[in-house]
Structure formats: structure tokens, C-alpha cells
Amino acid sequence: MILQIDDLVKHYGPVRAVDGLSLEIGQGEVLGLVGESGSGKSTVGRCVLRLTEPTSGAIRLDGRDITHLSRRRLRPLRRDMHIVFQDPYSSLNPRFTIEQIVGEPLLRHQAATRLEVGGRVAAMLEKVGLRPETRGRFPHELSGGQRQRVGLARALILGPKLVVADEPVSALDVSVQASVLNLINDLQRDLGFSCLFITHDLSVVEFLADRIAVMYLGRIVESGPTAEIFAEPRHPYTQALLSAAPVPDPVRQRRRRRIVLGGDVPSPVDPPAGCRFHTRCPLAYDACRTVEPELTDPRGGGHPAACHLVTADRVPDAASPR
CATH class of the missing domain: 3.40.50.300 (P-loop containing nucleotide triphosphate hydrolases)
Structure with a gap:
């Protein structure tokens, strides 16, 4: 390396x-x-x-x-x-x-x-x-x-x-x-x-x-x-970033599902407890607010993400919040 x-x-x-x-x-x-x-x-x-x-x-x-x-x-x-x-x-x-x-x-x-x-x-x-x-x-x-x-x-x-x-x-x-x-x-x-x-x-x-x-x-x-x-972006934040990036095909651009994040980025002086993204995440649940997720790769292959849903071997979909 x-x-x-x-x-x-x-x-x-x-x-x-x-x-x-x-x-x-x-x-x-x-x-x-x-x-x-x-x-x-x-x-x-x-x-x-x-x-x-x-x-x-x-x-x-x-x-x-x-x-x-x-x-x-x-x-x-x-x-x-x-x-x-x-x-x-x-x-x-x-x-x-x-x-x-x-x-x-x-x-x-x-x-x-x-x-x-x-x-x-x-x-x-x-x-x-x-x-x-x-x-x-x-x-x-x-x-x-x-x-x-x-x-x-x-x-x-x-x-x-x-x-x-x-x-x-x-x-x-x-x-x-x-x-x-x-x-x-x-x-x-x-x-x-x-x-x-x-x-x-x-x-x-x-x-x-x-x-x-x-x-x-x-x-x-x-x-x-x-x-x-x-x-296959696995973290809801990555999914939101990708949904905001324009694509050159106007037909695909119109059909894309846009993920709009609520709120502002928290202050680095006082980051949130648990998952730092939970204050803006449409998929956040109780564990996200208290337990910080590890960067894990349950499927292997060198594609880890720090999300409780990924840890449970699920692929989050921030475009379809519960």
C-alpha cells in the first residue's frame, strides 16, 4: 500500500x-x-x-x-x-x-x-x-x-x-x-x-x-x-448523494427517484449520538439514535457501510422510507 x-x-x-x-x-x-x-x-x-x-x-x-x-x-x-x-x-x-x-x-x-x-x-x-x-x-x-x-x-x-x-x-x-x-x-x-x-x-x-x-x-x-x-449504494447518505447527481440522459433524469434530505448537517462541535446521519435519515429507527454503527461488510467483497440495516444484511432504500 x-x-x-x-x-x-x-x-x-x-x-x-x-x-x-x-x-x-x-x-x-x-x-x-x-x-x-x-x-x-x-x-x-x-x-x-x-x-x-x-x-x-x-x-x-x-x-x-x-x-x-x-x-x-x-x-x-x-x-x-x-x-x-x-x-x-x-x-x-x-x-x-x-x-x-x-x-x-x-x-x-x-x-x-x-x-x-x-x-x-x-x-x-x-x-x-x-x-x-x-x-x-x-x-x-x-x-x-x-x-x-x-x-x-x-x-x-x-x-x-x-x-x-x-x-x-x-x-x-x-x-x-x-x-x-x-x-x-x-x-x-x-x-x-x-x-x-x-x-x-x-x-x-x-x-x-x-x-x-x-x-x-x-x-x-x-x-x-x-x-x-x-x-448498489448501501448507505442512505450515499443513496441521497447519488440521487442528486445529474445524469446526461434526460429520460432517465426525469424517471429517477430523488431523495431529499431534511434538516441541516449537524455541527461537528456536537455530533449526534448513535449514527451521525440519523437526524436526516428517512430510515432511522430507535437503535440509530443511540448505537453507533460499525463500518461492516457482511457480504464480503470490500464494500462496507456504517448502517445498522447493512449490519443486518439488508440493503437500505432511502427512496422508500417506511
């Missing part, structure tokens, strides 16, 4: 942003981490890269525990893990040229001499679909899609084992999103890096991800192969 997360916890004072999360990502695998805003997805990504210090738990990169490594001992390992941020403008230094931005990791990790940097940067820019003359430009001279391609080039120039992509297309125009997603898909296939792809958009992970993990209020409520999640 390239990445192993065991019982990760991150609290900001009373705010329980991540509250006991475990994940694995294999060599060359793309895992889509999905959930609403405020579910804790970005916090997971930042903890994985040690940009945010976890409260507890363990994070292993390619078998090595990096949870408590000092900054000095972590520095050489940073070439193996990089991030692509959501906003391609604020994540690029406006005073640096594109060559300086993309080439900086090479110099910091002494992976190339100053004479070699220009050629390495030009080759990487070509891989992400940018012309060689882009090297001398500044971020404000590029479009949003071009800036995100620069962000990808910077993240990939050292050949990392793991890339964390935190909502990498959500700040882009819809017309540009598809081209950037296709680029990420092609780069991942050609370069073979593992990827934690964080998003709220299920249509994106259906296209990119090998597996999906669905997050709600700091915890994983369901995970499994992408095709299985879309074919």
Missing part, C-alpha cells in the same frame, strides 16, 4: 473535523473521497501530507510511519507526496515565473542542477498541455485552466508516489473542467502515481476513481469499488 491511514483524528478545539477515519490506497490507485462541504475531506488530505498535524492516529506512506516525523526528517519524503490545490491562482506565487514555480521542487530537493531545470520544466509543461513559451510568463497572464495545469506540473515534476488532489476542478469554468479531468486521467495512467482525489462531485469520481469512500461528519460511512457504489 502506498498510503495507510489508521484511526485518524483531527480536532480543532471542540470541532471534531475528522473523528476516527481509516483508509488505504494501493500502488497506482485513485481513491475518490466524497462528501458535502464541512464533512472533513480537505482536513484528511492536509493531515496525510502533514500540512496539518493530526490529533491522533497513524499515517503510513509506502510502509513508513510519517505521523510524528520531525520537519527535518519529513523533508526528504516530501518529494514522494504532493498536492494540487483547489484554487490554482492563490496556490501559485504571483512574483515567480512559471519556470520558477514548476522548477522550485527540483532545486529544493536537489533533483536537478540549475542548468537542467529549464529542460525538465519544458518537458513537464508539454506533458500537461502547455506551450514552451509559457515558462517565462507569470500566473496572472494565464487562464484558470492553464494555472491548474501549472499546479499539476509542479506536483508531478519530482515523480511522486502519491498526489492529493483537493477539489482540483471546482474553481474552474465548467467548459474547462472536462479537459483538466481528462488530463489528470491521462497523467495518472501514464505516470502511475497513486491519488487521493477529494471532491463533492460524484460524476467526477465515477470518471476517475477506482474506489470511492463516502464521508459524513468526520467519518467514512461507505467505501467500495466505484462500479459497485454506483450500482
